[in-house]
Amino acid sequence: MTDTYTKEGTTIKGDRIVGEARKISDIQVIVKSGRHKAQRVILRDNAMCRIAKKYKFIK
DSSP states (O other): OOOOOOSTTOOOOOSEEEEEOSEEOOOEEEEEETTEEEEEOOEESSOEEEEEEOOSSOO
């Protein structure tokens, strides 16, 4: 059984997450910690994500 989370502010975490949407924003480079960088995209209009690979070790 899979759960569907639809409340604003709900966070999902995984090693690999697959997202689908009708509209996807341009890639934005964001700062994570110190010199480490990451990327962010925003999914809009009927957006959905699922965890394709779970964490091996929970942080």
